[in-house]
Amino acid sequence: MDIAIVGASGYAGGDLIRLLLTHSQANLVCATSRKLAGTPVTKDHIHLKNLIDLDYTNPSVDKIDADFAFLAVPHTAAMQYAPRLKERGIKTVDLSADYRLPQDIYEKTYGVKHTAYFKAPYGIPELHRKDIRGADFVANPGCFPTGATLAAAPVADLAAQIIYDSKSGVSGAGDSVSETTHYPNVDENIAPYKITAHRHLPEMKQEAAFLKSSAKIYFTPHLLPAIRGIITTAHILFKKPVTEGEVQKRYESFYKNEPFIRLQTAKLGGVRGSNFCDINFELEADGTRLVAVSAIDNLVKGASGQAVQNMNIMCGFAETDGLRMPGMFP
Ligand SMILES: NC(=O)C1=CN([C@@H]2O[C@H](COP(=O)(O)OP(=O)(O)OC[C@H]3O[C@@H](n4cnc5c(N)ncnc54)[C@H](OP(=O)(O)O)[C@@H]3O)[C@@H](O)[C@H]2O)C=CC1
Numbered sequence: 506m507d508i509a510i511v512g513a514s515g516y517a518g519g520d521l522i523r524l525l526l527t528h529s530q531a532n533l534v535c536a537t538s539r540k541l542a543g544t545p546v547t548k549d550h551i552h553l554k555n556l557i558d559l560d561y562t563n564p565s566v567d568k569i570d571a572d573f574a575f576l577a578v579p580h581t582a583a584m585q586y587a588p589r590l591k592e593r594g595i596k597t598v599d600l601s602a603d604y605r606l607p608q609d610i611y612e613k614t615y616g617v618k619h620t621a622y623f624k625a626p627y628g629i630p631e632l633h634r635k636d637i638r639g640a641d642f643v644a645n646p647g648c649f650p651t652g653a654t655l656a657a658a659p660v661a662d663l664a665a666q667i668i669y670d671s672k673s674g675v676s677g678a679g680d681s682v683s684e685t686t687h688y689p690n691v692d693e694n695i696a697p698y699k700i701t702a703h704r705h706l707p708e709m710k711q712e713a714a715f716l717k718s719s720a721k722i723y724f725t726p727h728l729l730p731a732i733r734g735i736i737t738t739a740h741i742l743f744k745k746p747v748t749e750g751e752v753q754k755r756y757e758s759f760y761k762n763e764p765f766i767r768l769q770t771a772k773l774g775g776v777r778g779s780n781f782c783d784i785n786f787e788l789e790a791d792g793t794r795l796v797a798v799s800a801i802d803n804l805v806k807g808a809s810g811q812a813v814q815n816m817n818i819m820c821g822f823a824e825t826d827g828l829r830m831p832g833m834f835p
């Protein structure tokens with residue numbers, strides 16, 4: 506299947522290429538970058554040298570001759586390409602935030618007008634596989650909402666409050682340089698940011714509602730001195746005390762047969778470079794609070810890996826194709 510990546514020079518675009526190189530059905534025919542058009546993809550993605558022979562082109566949706574497209578561009582840029590890809594019958598996964606939320610909530614959260622809105626399934630396969638299967642366009646979730654939602658999903662309906670405390674590696678901010686991501690500001694440091702009002706909170710609330718949870722949702726992210734990975738500690742405060750047996754049974758049955766969820770100690774070292782989400786949990790002695798911890802690689806299960814997983818479901822391929830790589834430890 507011929508594939509195009511719009512925004513292939515970014516971090517998510519680079520990881521899409523890395524994963525697609527091992528996919529049995531994928532043939533990358535188009536990789537766009539406005540800054541690097543006309544130069545080899547390996548000019549900036551030096552880790553892909555000898556594995557791919559393709560030049561970047563300028564993004565032009567009408568010139569994309571492919572069966573499937575990934576939009577790995579910033580929010581507001583994706584909406585410039587999405588409708589035309591849809592019209593042309595090119596199945597697409599959008600990694601940006603442009604189609605993750607209802608239009609009014611998107612516009613309020615991002616402070617911009619959506620100029621090309623349509624509804625799309627939200628691409629967490631463990632929750633929305635049925636809708637993704639028949640879709641021609643899927644909105645890939647944000648990295649924080651993926652790790653957070655997966656940590657709490659099996660018991661979310663029992664909760665009165667859920668507090669997500671997340672720590673992310675710096676690649677979550679993309680490849681552009683900023684004061685926040687400047688090395689001396691990150692190394693030997695852990696800093697909270699957007700402490701009560703991060704733009705991913707509405708996605709977390711949306712998924713809690715989908716899970717029939719009436720819980721009040723809170724979220725605070727932190728920046729870690731690491732490149733990849735997100736650890737989320739979810740404090741799930743129950744309406745009524747629960748038992749350990751009930752919690753164990755819920756997690757085991759919710760994630761039974763899920764190829765990328767592993768119920769084991771969540772550490773960045775266990776998932777880095779892979780599409781796995783590791784989850785472990787511990788119940789407060791009086792049964793009132795569950796602390797569930799998840800670990801994902803923000804660029805894989807939090808972005809490009811989940812996007813390939815969605816492509817596999819949309820196209821009827823094996824769900825794990827291109828995604829069987831283990832984590833990298835140490
Ligand atoms: N980094 C992460 O962990 C995650 C990222 N995402 C989402 O994935 C998308 C890509 O993120 P990331 O790779 O980190 O970002 P980067 O900033 O690293 O890369 C952005 C890419 O988009 C291209 N681009 C920028 N503006 C436009 C435009 N107007 N039209 C066409 N191409 C454009 C850039 O190349 P050029 O400017 O040369 O054209 C580059 O290839 C974003 O929407 C992000 O929110 C989602 C989950 C996690």
Ligand SMILES: CC(=O)N[C@@H](CCC(=O)OP(=O)(O)O)C(=O)O
Pocket residue numbers: 600601602646647648649673674675676677678726728
């Ligand atoms: C460390 C860091 O800066 N992370 C980004 C989230 C990255 C991501 O998944 O977000 P979108 O796809 O919604 O852009 C942030 O906090 O804004």
